[in-house]
Amino acid sequence: MTAQQPPRLLKGIPLAVRKLRKAFGTREVLKGIDLHIPAGQFVAVVGRSGCGKSTLLRLLAGLDDASGGELLAGSAPLSAAREDTRLMFQEARLLPWKKIIDNVGLGLKGDWRAKALQALDAVGLAERANEWPAALSGGQKQRVALARALIHQPRLLLLDEPLGALDALTRIEMQQLIENLWQQHGFTVLLVTHDVNEAVAIADRVILIEDGEIGLDLIVDLPRPRARGSHRLAALEAEVLNRVLSLPGTPPDPEPVSPLPTQLRWAQ
Amino acid sequence: MNLEKVSHRVAPWVLPLLLLAVWQVSVSAGWLSTRILPAPSAVIEAGVNLVRSGEIWTHLAISGWRAGLGFVIGGAIGLALGFITGLSTWGERLLDSSVQMIRNVPHLALIPLVILWFGIDETAKIFLVALGTLFPIYLNTYHGIRNVDPALVEMSRSYGLSGFSLFWQVILPGALPSILVGVRFALGFMWLTLIVAETISASSGIGYLAMNAREFLQTDVVVLAIVMYAILGKLADLAARGLERVWLRWHPAYQTHKGGAA
Numbered sequence: 416m417t418a419q420q421p422p423r424l425l426k427g428i429p430l431a432v433r434k435l436r437k438a439f440g441t442r443e444v445l446k447g448i449d450l451h452i453p454a455g456q457f458v459a460v461v462g463r464s465g466c467g468k469s470t471l472l473r474l475l476a477g478l479d480d481a482s483g484g485e486l487l488a489g490s491a492p493l494s495a496a497r498e499d500t501r502l503m504f505q506e507a508r509l510l511p512w513k514k515i516i517d518n519v520g521l522g523l524k525g526d527w528r529a530k531a532l533q534a535l536d537a538v539g540l541a542e543r544a545n546e547w548p549a550a551l552s553g554g555q556k557q558r559v560a561l562a563r564a565l566i567h568q569p570r571l572l573l574l575d576e577p578l579g580a581l582d583a584l585t586r587i588e589m590q591q592l593i594e595n596l597w598q599q600h601g602f603t604v605l606l607v608t609h610d611v612n613e614a615v616a617i618a619d620r621v622i623l624i625e626d627g628e629i630g631l632d633l634i635v636d637l638p639r640p641r642a643r644g645s646h647r648l649a650a651l652e653a654e655v656l657n658r659v660l661s662l663p664g665t666p667p668d669p670e671p672v673s674p675l676p677t678q679l680r681w682a683q
Numbered sequence: 684m685n686l687e688k689v690s691h692r693v694a695p696w697v698l699p700l701l702l703l704a705v706w707q708v709s710v711s712a713g714w715l716s717t718r719i720l721p722a723p724s725a726v727i728e729a730g731v732n733l734v735r736s737g738e739i740w741t742h743l744a745i746s747g748w749r750a751g752l753g754f755v756i757g758g759a760i761g762l763a764l765g766f767i768t769g770l771s772t773w774g775e776r777l778l779d780s781s782v783q784m785i786r787n788v789p790h791l792a793l794i795p796l797v798i799l800w801f802g803i804d805e806t807a808k809i810f811l812v813a814l815g816t817l818f819p820i821y822l823n824t825y826h827g828i829r830n831v832d833p834a835l836v837e838m839s840r841s842y843g844l845s846g847f848s849l850f851w852q853v854i855l856p857g858a859l860p861s862i863l864v865g866v867r868f869a870l871g872f873m874w875l876t877l878i879v880a881e882t883i884s885a886s887s888g889i890g891y892l893a894m895n896a897r898e899f900l901q902t903d904v905v906v907l908a909i910v911m912y913a914i915l916g917k918l919a920d921l922a923a924r925g926l927e928r929v930w931l932r933w934h935p936a937y938q939t940h941k942g943g944a945a
Contacts, residue, residue, distance in 0.1 A: 434697040476841060498843075508838040512933040521852075522842035549935045563842070 427455035427603030428488045428496055428570040430475075435484035437470055444470045446627035447484070452620075456598035457597055457604045459614035462624040463659065466490040468607045471624065472575050475605065476502040488571070503577040507556035509563075516544040517564045527566070534562040538592060554585035558592070565596060572597075574606040578613070587643070590617050594639070611659070615651045616641060623655060631658050687876070721903035726910065729903040739892075743911070746877060746888040749805065750915075753812025754873045758866070759816040765824025769858070782821060790814040791879055803884035808877065815876035816869035823865025827858030860934065863927050870919040878912055889915075 432450040436443070444467040452458055462468045473479045475486065477497055486493035493500070509518045519531040521622060535541045548556060557577055574593070578586045587634040594617055597604055610616055614621045615635055623631035633655065637647055703723050709715040710722035717725070733739035764782060767774035790811060801807035831854050839853045881890020889908050896904030931937045 478837065478841060502841055504834070504838060505833065508834055509834060510839070510853060510856070512859075513852070521839065522844050522848075547931065547933045569840075 416578035418462055426570070426601045428493075428499060429454040430605075431485075432471075432475075432491075432569065433485040433487070435474065435486065436482045437467070437474060437479070438482045444627055445474075445481075445674060448624075448629060450629065452603060452605070455601045455603055457594075457606070457617065457619045459606045459621045460624060461608060461611055461614045461621060461655065461659075462630075464609060466624045467627045469575055472502070472573050472605060472607050475571075475682060476500060476573050478502070489591070493530045496571065498567070499570040500573065501538040501564040501567050501571075502573040502575065503557075503560050503564050505576045505579055506637060507548075507553075507560040509551075509556055509559055511548050513548075515540070515551070515559055518548060518559055519566055521563060523566065529640070530566055531562075535559070536573070537596065538562045539563065552674040554581050554589060557581065561589075561593070561596075565600070568600070570603055571603045571605070574604065574608075576607055576609065579609070593617070596602075598639075611652050611655045612648075615648050615655065616643060621651075621655060621662050623658060625659075631655065655682070685795075688854070701893060718900060718902060721906055725903040726906045729907045732905075733907070742889050742892050746881065746890070747915070749808050749881075749888065750812060750873050750877050753809045754816045754869065756809065757813030757816035758820050758869060760813070761820030761865070761869070762824055762862070764817075765821045765828065765862075769825045769828030770854070776939070779825070786818045790818075790876065794880070794883060798884065799870055808880040808885070811880045812873055812876045815872040819868035819872060820862070820865040823868070827861025827865075828854055830861065831857035835837060835872045859930055860927075863923065863930065866926070867920065867923045871916070874916045874919065883927060912929070 422504075430450070430452040432448050435445055435450075437445040460468045460471065471477070474481050475493065477494060479499070488496040488499075509515075510521070513521070516528065516531050516535065519534055520527045523531075532541055532544060535544055538561050540555060540558055540562070543551065543555070548559065551559065560577070578589050581589060589668040590613060593604075593606075606614070606618060611621075618635055621631070621633045621635060622629055623633075625631075631673065633651070635651060637645075641648060698787070706715075706720070707723050710717060710720065710725075721729075764778060768779045768782070769775075793814070794811070797807045797810055801810060836849070836853060837855065839849055844852060876919070878890055879889075881888045882894055885891040885894070889911055893905050893908035896902075928937055
């Protein structure tokens with residue numbers, strides 16, 4: 416049977432963040448974030464390390480609970496749209512004991528193999544379906560992770576610096592891949608990155624988080640496909656960078672000790 | 684090239700074979716009394732005789748049965764306890780320190796007590812083997828589960844896995860390398876315990892064969908029994924490695940050539 420997908424009717428989720436706060440112990444990481452993201456927008460979130468941008472993403476993904484404020488998808492709470500939200504992590508986080516295709520089908524029920532192959536095909540790795548993840552390079556692993564996220568047909572895709580560890584050329588390739596898939600599927604994207612150049616090159620809108628608050632909200636109104644290294648992009652990049660660098664960097668806080676966000680317990 | 688390959692294969696065997704030859708010669712020449720050490724040829728002869736009479740198979744079967752049953756019981760309990768303490772904080776709080784305390788008692792020190800409880804029949808030996816194999820499997824299961832990458836668990840949860848599917852697809856495979864290390868340790872303890880238990884009191888089995896032969900000064904049979912234990916231990920280890928090769932074939936360390944860096 417052919418695994419032709421029905422034409423997508425669902426578009427991206429419109430996202431509203433109201434007075435979002437998050438504290439680890441006494442340390443306030445997010446101090447009242449207000450943000451409206453229309454459906455299908457590609458938003459890049461930048462900021463110095465430790466500014467709270469990854470925390471924002473983890474709250475949106477439902478991995479941590481907010482200390483205060485609201486997260487809305489349209490008019491309903493975002494937690495009701497958990498099935499429509501997918502997160503890509505900094506590392507690929509593939510299960511090494513599952514074949515690549517089984518990693519893509521993780522958590523799916525029924526006859527998902529054809530769909531998984533299609534998703535792998537979309538990231539250009541269909542012929543590696545039956546290999547172990549250990550045989551892949553870093554960039555290929557991230558592509559598998561992207562396929563794993565896309566097979567769920569998310570309406571909100573959260574990307575937590577997924578390209579941070581890739582070499583420059585693989586990064587550009589991945590950026591183009593993500594951009595293409597976003598244009599095809601129309602989901603809402605939130606990309607956290609520390610690379611301002613990447614942010615302005617790929618996103619509709621760049622948000623700078625400074626010290627737990629939104630410091631800059633910049634629309635990148637440039638036609639796609641964008642020519643890398645164009646004058647306009649460079650100007651935008653300079654604008655964001657100037658803002659980042661104009662503020663004296665807060666001394667790097669020690670990592671929060673008690674509830675380390677990645678040290679989840681799987682049993683109580 | 685081919686010659687080189689052959690010499691690589693042969694090299695590890697040179698020293699053992701040389702030792703065997705020296706041993707054989709010193710016994711034949713009368714430098715070494717057969718009461719201390721029989722000639723290798725005598726050991727082989729004793730083996731052939733036992734095979735011919737069929738006696739060796741009954742002893743092997745009974746020893747293998749004791750070892751196997753004890754290992755299955757001890758392993759199952761160790762695995763179950765490891766799952767409980769590894770998966771639940773309450774289980775850990777309630778059980779772990781108690782299990783660790785019992786673990787620190789050398790299980791062979793319990794032999795007098797075990798004989799009082801069970802007499803000298805099968806139950807005592809199986810109990811001892813089970814006790815000896817329980818702890819290595821418990822400890823490695825517990826640590827294996829605790830060391831499953833929390834990032835993978837978090838990812839799997841965000842992809843909708845929970846409860847049994849999370850355990851089966853993520854936690855158990857993640858803990859498996861460690862569990863199999865436990866199995867290999869346990870197999871070592873299994874033979875060790877069985878040897879001691881059979882040597883102390885038995886009316887059948889390889890240990891009995893050895894002790895019985897000692898009474899009649901049949902050093903060849905005694906040495907044969909020791910060699911048999913060695914072979915059985917090696918076979919058990921090979922079996923465990925086979926399991927590793929099948930169950931951990933995803934692991935780069937167990938992959939044969941294809942695609943992986945050595």
